[in-house]
Amino acid sequence: MAMAQTNAGDRSRPMTGEERKVIMASSAGTIFEWYDFYLYGSLAAIIGAQFFTAFPEATRNVFALLAFAAGFIVRPFGALVFGALGDIVGRKYTFLMTILIMGLSTFLVGLLPSYNSWGAAAPIILIILRMLQGLALGGEYGGAAVYVAEHAPANQRGYFTAFIQTTATLGLLLSLIVILSVQGYINGNWAPTAVLDAAGAVVMNPDGTEKMIKAFDLWGWRIPFLASIGLLLISLYIRLQMNESPAFKKMKEEGAASKAPLREAFGTWRNGKVALIALFGLVAGQAVVWYSGQFYALFFMQNVIKIDSFTANVLVAWSLILGTGGFLFFGALSDRIGRKPIILAGCLIAALTYNFVFPLLTQTANPALYAAHQTPVTVTASPEDCSFQFNPTGTAKFTSSCDIAKATLARTSVNYTTVEDPAATVAQVKVGDTVITAYDAAVLTGDDLKTSTAAFTKGVNDALTAAGYPLSAEANTTVARAQNFFDIFTGQKITIVLILTYLILLVTMVYGPIAAMLVEMFPTRIRYSGLSLPYHIGNGWFGGLMPATAFAISAQTGNVYGGLWYPIIIAGATVVIGILFVPGNTHKKDIFADD
Template identity: 75%
Template structure:
C-alpha cells in the first residue's frame, strides 16, 4: 500500500484512494453476508419456534425461539477469544476465511434441519448447536473487519472509514428482510397451504372440525433463505481470498514485534485490562441494548405484541433501515471532528429518555384498536405462591397453576393487567370489566376434564376480551396497519410507523457508527484484535443478544407490554454515567496505533 500522510486536516479533505475503497468494500461485503446468515434466524424466530419448539404454548415457544437466537450471542465472547487470538498471531486475512466458512456452512445446515415433527427433541438440540457455532464465528468476524479497516485508515478519518463496517450489520439485516419478503411473496403466491400438525404429528383441526392450514412459507418456505446462503458463502470466500494482509500487521510481523500471547497481554495486566472493562461498561453495554432494541426487539414487538403480520412488520423495518443506514456514515465522520464519546453517550441517553413514549406510540399508531382496548381495566387475582416467573430458559418447569395459566392467556393477547393478592390456596381469576372468569389448575386435571376446562376458560376469556374491544381476530381488525407489497407505505398511518422505526434506527447509528474506531484506538496493534473483540462481544452478545427474550419475558410476567423496556433503559443509563466518568474523551480515546507516528492523545 502506498504511504499515507497522517496529517489530520489533510486526510479529512482528500478523496479516498482506490486501495482504501477496495479494503472497505472487501471487508464490508464479506461481513454483510455473515450478518445476513446470522440474522435470518432472528427475523424468522417466531416461525422457527413453531417448527422446533412445538410442544410448548405459544408464549413460551416465542421465548424459547428467542433464547435459541440468543444462544449464538452467548458464545460470541468465546469466539472473540479464539479468533481474536488467532488474528493477532497469524493475521487478519486467514481468520476472516475461517469465520465466514463456519458461518456459511452452519446457516445452510439450519435450512436442511428436519423439524420437531420429524426428529423430536433432537431437532431443537441440533438447532441450538448450530446457533452456537454461528456465534463462535461471528465472535471472530466483527473485530477482524473493524481492525482491518482501521489499520488501513488515516488518523483523521478512522471514524468515517470504520463506519462502513458499522453499516454491515444493518445492511445484512436489510438483505435478510428483503430476501424473506421476496421468498414469502413467491412461495405463498405459487404454492398451496399445508396441513398444520400437532406435536405428535397428527393433523390440527379447529373447534368446528375443519383442518388448520399453514401458509406454505411458514410450513417450509422459511428454509429457502437459509439455503440461499450457500451462494453468499461462495461470494464471500472469493472476496476474502482477494484481500491482502493489513499493512500494520505485516510491518509488525516483519519487525518481530508481534505478541506471542495476545490474550495474556491484553487482559492479564491492569494496564491494558482496565481498558477492556471501560470499553464494556462505558461503551458497548449501552450500545448493545440500544442496537438490539432499535432493530430486533422492535421487529419482534410489532409481530408478537402489536400483532402485525410478519410481512407488514418486515416491510416497515426494511424501509426504516433504508432511510436510516446513511446515518452510520454521518455519525462516523462526525466523530472524527467532535469525538466518539459524546455521540455514543448521547444516543444512549436519548434511548433511556424516549423508549417508553416511542414504543407506546408504535402500538397506538400500528394497532389503534389494541391500544384502545388496553385502557380497559383487567385484573388477575391470585395467591402469590401460585404465580411463578412464566418463562424458564432451560425448559425444566411446567407452568400449570391457575395463576400461570391466567397470565399466559393474557400475555398471548397483549393485555395489560394488574395483579391483586389473594389468600394462599385460592384459585386465580381474571376480571375483565365487570366479568370475572375463574382459572383452573392444569396439574389437578387430566384427559377430557383438562381439555374441557382449557376450552371453557379460553372461550370465556376471549369472549370477555372481545367485548372489551380487543381485536383477537385479525379479519375483524380494520384499523391495524397492513401492507400488500413493499411499496405500500404511503398512507399517514404507515408513514408514521416508518418514522417511529427510523428514529429508533438513528439512535442505533449514533451508538454504533463511531464504536469501531473508538474500540480500535484503545489497544495497540499487537493485541488490537483480541483487546477490542472481547468487550465488544460480551456487550453485544450478553447484554444485547439476550435483550429480546429478557424484555418479552419481563413484560409478560409484569402484565404490561412495556415493562420489559426497563432493561435497556437501565443499561443505557448506566453506560451514560460510567462512560461520562471513565471513558477518555476527544476524537481518539487513546491512540495506541503503532502505525501512528504521533503516538499521543488527540483532544
C-alpha cells in the same frame, strides 16, 4: 487485487483507490456474514413454531428468542479464539475461517428437519448451529474493524469504519429483502394448509375457524438459508483478494507481535481496565440500543402488536433504507467532535424516550389493541400460586391456576395487573366487569382437563372480545397491513416507518462511531483481541439477550412495555460510567504509535 505499498504511519493523506477497494471488499464480505446471522433473528417466530412445537405458544416464543440469543452467548468465546489468531497469524486468514464457519452453519439450518421429524434432536442441533454462527461472528467484527481502521487516514477513521458499522444493518436489510421476495412468491403460488395437533385433528382459532399455516411458514422459510451457500462462495472469493493490514505487516516485520495476546490484553490491570471501561462505559449501552431499535422492534410488532410478519418486515426494511446513512453521518461527525459524546448522547436519548416511542408504535400500528389496553384487566390469585414463567431449560411445568391465567393473557398481548389474595384457592381473571375463574391443571386429567381448558379459554376470549381486544387478525381492520414492498404510502404506515426510522437513527448514533473508538483504545499488538472481547460481551450478552429478557419481564409484570426497562436501565448506566471513565479525544490518537 494488489494494494499499493504505503507508509503505514502516514495516515493523514487521502486514501488511495486500491485501499478503498480493500475496505469496500472487507465491508461487502461482512454484509454477507451478517446476512447469515440475521436470517434467524428475522424468522425467529416462524422457526420457533417448527422446532419448539412441544411447548405452549408463550413458552415457544421465549425459546425461539433464546435460540437466537445462543448465537450471542458464545460470541465472546469466538472473540477470544479468533482474536488471538488475528493478533498472531494476521487479520486476513482469520477472516477466511470465520466466513467459512458462518456460511456452512447457516446452510445446514436450512436442511435441518423439524421437531415433528427428529424430535428433541432438532432443536438441540439448531442451537448447536446457532452457537457455531456466534463463534464465527465473535471473530468477524473485531477483524473487520481493525482491518479497516488500520487502512484508513487518521482524520477519517470514524467515517471509514462506519462502513463496517453499516454492514450489520445492511446484512439485516438484505435478509429482509430476500425473505420478503421468497415469502411473496411462495405464498402467492402455494395455498395454506390446515394446522393439525398431535392427534391429527385440525386446530381451531378462538373464533371457531380452522387455523391455517402458510406455505412459507411451513417450508418456504428454508430457502433463504439454503441460498446462503451462494453468498458463502462470493464472500470467500472476496476475502481471498484482500491483502494483510499494513499495521500488522509493519509490526511483524519489526518483530513486535505479541506471542500471548490474550494474557497481555486481559492478564494485566493496565490493559484489563481498558476492556472493562470499554464494556460498561460504551458497549453495553450501545448494544441494548442497537438490539432494541432493530430486533426487539421487529419482534414487538410481530408478537405483541400482532402485525403479520410480511408487513412487519416491509416496515422495518424501509426504516433501514431511510436510516442507514446515519452510520456514515455520525461516523464522520465523530472525526470532528469525538466518539464519546455521540455514543453517550444516543444512549441517553434512547433511555429517555423508549417509554414513549413503543406505546406510540402500538397506538399507530394497531389502534384497536391500544384502545383495548385501556380496559382494566386483573388476575387475582394467591402469591404462592404464581411462578416466574421464564423457563430456558424447558423442564418447568406451569400448571397452577395463576400461571395458566397469566399465560392465556400474555398470548393475546393483554395489559393486566396482579392482585395478591392469600386466601384465593383458584385464580380469577377480571376483564372489565366480567369475572372468569381459572383452573388448576395439576389436579385435572383427561376429559375434565380438556373441558376446563376449553371453558376458561372461551370465557376469557369472549370477555376480551367484548372489551375490544382484536383476537382475530382477519377481523381487525385497524391493524397495519402491506400488500407488497411498496405498499407503505398511507398515513398509518408512513408514521410507523418514521417511528422505526427514529429508532434506527438512535442505533446509528451509538453504533456508527463505536468501531473507531474501540480501535483507538488498544495498541496494535493486542488490538484484535483487546477490542473483540468487550464488544462481544456487550453485544452478545447485554444486547443478544435483550429480546428474550424483555419478553420475559413483560410476561411477568403483565405489561407489554415492562421489558423496556431492561435497555433503559443499562443505557442509563452506560451514560454515567462513560462520562466518568471513558477517555475523550481518542479521535486524535495515532494508532500506529503504540505506548
